[in-house]
Amino acid sequence: TRRETYADAVKPSVCPFCGVGCQTEVSVKGNDIIKVDGRQGPANRGKLCVKGRFGMDYVMSPERLTRPLIRRSDVPKDAHARMTFSDISDVFREASWEEAMALAAGGFNTVRDRDGGHAIAGFGSAKGTNEEAYLFQKYIRQGFGTNNVDHCTRLCHASSVAALMEGVGSGAVSAPFTAADDSDCIMVIGARPEQNHPVAATYLKQAAKRGANLMVFDPRRQGLMRHATHPVVFKPGTDVPMLNAMIHTIIFEKLYDIQYIQANTEGFEALKEKVKDFSPEAMAEMCGVEAEYLRELARTFARSSKSIIFWGMGISQHVHGTDNARCLIALSLITGQIGRPGTGLHPLRGQNNVQGASDAGLIPMVYPNYKSVEDPDIRGKYEDAWGRSLDPAKGLTVVEIMGEVEAGNIKAMYVQGENPAMSDPDQNHARKALATLEHLVVQDIFLTETAWFADVILPASAQPEKPGTYTNSNRQVQLALPVRQPPGEARQDWEIMVDMARRSGLDWNYSGVGEVYTEMAAHMSSLDNISWNRLEREGMVCYPAKTEDGPGEEIIFYSGFPTESGRAKLVPTDLVPPDELPDDAFPMVLTTGRMLEHWHTGAMTRRATHLNAQESEAVVSMHPKDIGRRGLTRGQQVVVETRRGEVTLTLRADRDVTQGMLFIPFCFVEAPANFLTNPQLDPFGKIPEFKFSAARIRSAGAA
Numbered sequence: 001t002r003r004e005t006y007a008d009a010v011k012p013s014v015c016p017f018c019g020v021g022c023q024t025e026v027s028v029k030g031n032d033i034i035k036v037d038g039r040q041g042p043a044n045r046g047k048l049c050v051k052g053r054f055g056m057d058y059v060m061s062p063e064r065l066t067r068p069l070i071r072r073s074d075v076p077k078d079a080h081a082r083m084t085f086s087d088i089s090d091v092f093r094e095a096s097w098e099e100a101m102a103l104a105a106g107g108f109n110t111v112r113d114r115d116g117g118h119a120i121a122g123f124g125s126a127k128g129t130n131e132e133a134y135l136f137q138k139y140i141r142q143g144f145g146t147n148n149v150d151h152c153t154r155l156c157h158a159s160s161v162a163a164l165m166e167g168v169g170s171g172a173v174s175a176p177f178t179a180a181d182d183s184d185c186i187m188v189i190g191a192r193p194e195q196n197h198p199v200a201a202t203y204l205k206q207a208a209k210r211g212a213n214l215m216v217f218d219p220r221r222q223g224l225m226r227h228a229t230h231p232v233v234f235k236p237g238t239d240v241p242m243l244n245a246m247i248h249t250i251i252f253e254k255l256y257d258i259q260y261i262q263a264n265t266e267g268f269e270a271l272k273e274k275v276k277d278f279s280p281e282a283m284a285e286m287c288g289v290e291a292e293y294l295r296e297l298a299r300t301f302a303r304s305s306k307s308i309i310f311w312g313m314g315i316s317q318h319v320h321g322t323d324n325a326r327c328l329i330a331l332s333l334i335t336g337q338i339g340r341p342g343t344g345l346h347p348l349r350g351q352n353n354v355q356g357a358s359d360a361g362l363i364p365m366v367y368p369n370y371k372s373v374e375d376p377d378i379r380g381k382y383e384d385a386w387g388r389s390l391d392p393a394k395g396l397t398v399v400e401i402m403g404e405v406e407a408g409n410i411k412a413m414y415v416q417g418e419n420p421a422m423s424d425p426d427q428n429h430a431r432k433a434l435a436t437l438e439h440l441v442v443q444d445i446f447l448t449e450t451a452w453f454a455d456v457i458l459p460a461s462a463q464p465e466k467p468g469t470y471t472n473s474n475r476q477v478q479l480a481l482p483v484r485q486p487p488g489e490a491r492q493d494w495e496i497m498v499d500m501a502r503r504s505g506l507d508w509n510y511s512g513v514g515e516v517y518t519e520m521a522a523h524m525s526s527l528d529n530i531s532w533n534r535l536e537r538e539g540m541v542c543y544p545a546k547t548e549d550g551p552g553e554e555i556i557f558y559s560g561f562p563t564e565s566g567r568a569k570l571v572p573t574d575l576v577p578p579d580e581l582p583d584d585a586f587p588m589v590l591t592t593g594r595m596l597e598h599w600h601t602g603a604m605t606r607r608a609t610h611l612n613a614q615e616s617e618a619v620v621s622m623h624p625k626d627i628g629r630r631g632l633t634r635g636q637q638v639v640v641e642t643r644r645g646e647v648t649l650t651l652r653a654d655r656d657v658t659q660g661m662l663f664i665p666f667c668f669v670e671a672p673a674n675f676l677t678n679p680q681l682d683p684f685g686k687i688p689e690f691k692f693s694a695a696r697i698r699s700a701g702a703a
C-alpha cells in the first residue's frame with residue numbers, strides 16, 4: 001500500500017490512552033509516527049477511536065523534555081502561576097544526568113536520614129508499564145521504609161476496588177467488555193463509554209442492535225442513550241436509593257435466584273432487612289425516576305438470562321462511592337448474574353495501565369497482588385526478598401499525602417508521570433502543598449503543571465518509546481515494544497528508577513525489563529503461567545491463566561469466590577448524601593469529567609495537534625434553559641465558583657446537561673476544574689467527591 005511504501009516500518013504496539021487497551025500497528029518514518037491503525041487485538045478487533053488513531057503526535061511535540069532540569073535557586077515555587085513553555089529557562093537550567101540524579105536521589109536520602117522515611121511520599125503512574133509500577137513502589141518501600149506510595153487509582157476506582165475486594169475478593173473485572181456479545185441485558189451506570197472508552201462502547205451498541213436490553217443510567221443525558229432500550233436520567237448523588245429500590249423490587253417481588261444466593265453468598269437476610277424501607281415508591285421522588293420505571297428496570301435486569309453491569313467514575317467518585325459499588329455487586333449476586341458468559345461486573349478502568357499499576361502494588365495499603373502491608377507473614381516475605389525492614393502500617397493515600405505535605409510532615413516527593421497539580425481536588429490547597437515541599441522530583445515527558453513546582457525534572461520516555469507490559473480493563477496483559485527512540489537525552493523510566501535506587505543505597509541490578517517482570521511475577525500468583533517469554537511469543541495473555549499454554553480465563557467466578565469463606569458478601573448500604581448540597585449561595589450542582597478528544601489532565605492530548613484542534617477551549621456546559629434563565633449567552637466568558645475557588649471559561653449550551661447542573665472537563669490548564677472540586681473522601685476507598693459540588697455561575701466581569 002501507499003502507506004507501507006512511504007513508511008520505513010510498521011510496528012505492533014498498544015494504545016497509550018484508555019483502559020480498553022486497543023492493539024495498534026504504528027507506521028514509522030525515521031523517528032516519526034506517521035500513522036496508526038488498529039490490530040486484531042482481543043479488546044479492539046481492529047478498531048480504534050479518535051484518540052488512538054489521531055492522537056499519537058504528542059510524542060513528537062516540540063515541548064518534549066530532552067534534558068534534565070534543575071530549578072534556579074532564585075526562583076520561588078509560587079512564581080510560575082502564569083508560566084508557559086517558553087518561560088522554561090527563567091525557572092530551570094539544564095543539567096547533566098549525573099548532576100540531576102545526584103541532586104534528585106541525594107534530596108531524598110537527606111530527608112530520610114534527617115526526618116525518617118515517613119517524610120517522603122511517591123506518586124507512581126497508571127500510564128507507565130507494570131514493571132515501572134513495580135519498581136516505583138519497591139523504591140519507596142525498600143528505599144525509605146514507608147508505604148506512602150499511591151497513584152491515580154485513588155482518584156478513579158479506589159472505591160470500586162474496595163467494594164469488590166470486600167464483596168467478591170478480587171478488585172478486577174469479572175468479565176471483559178466483549179462479554180456484552182453474549183448478554184441479554186446490559187446496565188451502564190455512571191459511565192460515558194462513547195467518550196471515555198469508545199471502542200468498548202461499540203460492543204454495547206452492537207448488543208443493543210441485535211436486541212439486547214441496554215439500560216443507561218446517568219444524571220446527564222449521553223449519546224449511548226440513543227441506543228438504549230432503557231435510558232435513565234436520575235438526580236445526581238442518588239445512586240444508593242435508586243439501586244436499593246431496584247434491589248428492593250427484586251427481593252420483595254421474589255425475582256432473586258435463591259439457589260445461587262444459598263450456594264454462593266452470605267448476608268442476604270441483612271440486605272433484605274436493610275432494603276425494606278427502600279421501596280421504589282418511597283425513593284422515586286428523591287431519585288427523579290418514576291417508581292414503576294424503577295420496578296421495570298429491576299425486573300428487566302433480574303429476568304434476563306444474562307445481565308452484565310458496566311460502571312465508571314459516576315459511581316466511584318462520591319463520598320458514598322464504595323456504597324454505590326456495593327449496591328451493584330449486590331444486584332449482580334442476588335440475581336446470579338455473574339460467573340457465566342454474558343454476565344458479570346465490569347468497572348471500566350480509565351487509564352491504559354491503572355489495572356496493572358494497582359496489581360503491581362502502587363497502593364499504600366498493599367504489596368503486589370493486593371497483599372496487605374499489615375499482615376506480618378506477607379511483610380516478612382518481602383523483608384526477606386528485599387533485605388530491609390519494611391513499614392508495618394498502611395501508607396497515606398493521594399489526598400492524605402497532599403494534606404500532610406501542607407502540614408509540613410511530608411517534606412519530599414517523587415512524582416513519576418502523574419500530575420497532581422491538575423488532577424487533585426481543591427487545587428488551591430494541592431498547589432500550595434506542592435510549593436511547600438522541600439524536595440520535589442518530577443519524572444515526566446512534559447513540563448506538566450506539577451513539574452513547574454519541581455526542584456529536579458528528569459526527562460522520561462513516552463509509551464511508544466519503552467518496552468514493557470500493560471494490563472487493560474479486561475485483565476489482558478499486553479507486551480509493547482518501542483516503536484521509536486526517546487528524544488534528546490530522555491531516558492527509559494525503569495532505568496532512571498534503577499539509578500535512583502542505587503544512589504539511595506539499594507543493590508538493584510536488572511539486565512532489562514524482562515528481568516523486572518520475572519521478579520514481579522514471582523510475587524504475583526495472578527501472573528502464574530504468564531512468563532516474559534510467553535508474552536514475547538503471544539503478545540497478550542489474560543490473567544488468571546491455569547496453564548502455560550492454554551488461554552487465560554476471561555470470565556471468572558464460575559464456582560466460588562476468592563474470599564476467606566469462598567462466598568461472596570452482600571453488604572447493605574444506607575443513605576449518605578453528597579458532602580455539599582446546593583443552597584441559596586451555591587444553587588447548582590457541578591460535576592467534572594472527561595471528553596472524547598482529551599485524556600485526563602490533557603498533558604498528552606492537549607499536545608496532540610488534531611485532538612486539540614477539535615477541542616481547544618476551556619468550556620463549562622449548561623442546559624440552554626438555565627442559560628436563558630440566568631440572562632447569560634452561549635459563547636460568553638463566565639466565572640464558575642464553589643466554596644473552594646473560581647475559574648473563568650467559555651459557556652457552552654448543552655441539552656445533555658440536566659437543568660440545575662454544570663459540567664466542566666478537567667483537562668484544561670487554562671481553567672482547571674479541580675480548583676472547584678470537593679476533597680471530601682469516601683471513608684473506604686479514600687476517593688474524593690469529584691462528581692458533586694455546590695456551585696454558582698456568573699458572567700465574567702459581573703460582581
Ligand code: SF4
Nearest residue numbers: 015017018022049052
Ligand atoms: Fe485507545 Fe481507548 Fe481509543 Fe482504544 S478506545 S483507541 S485504547 S483511547
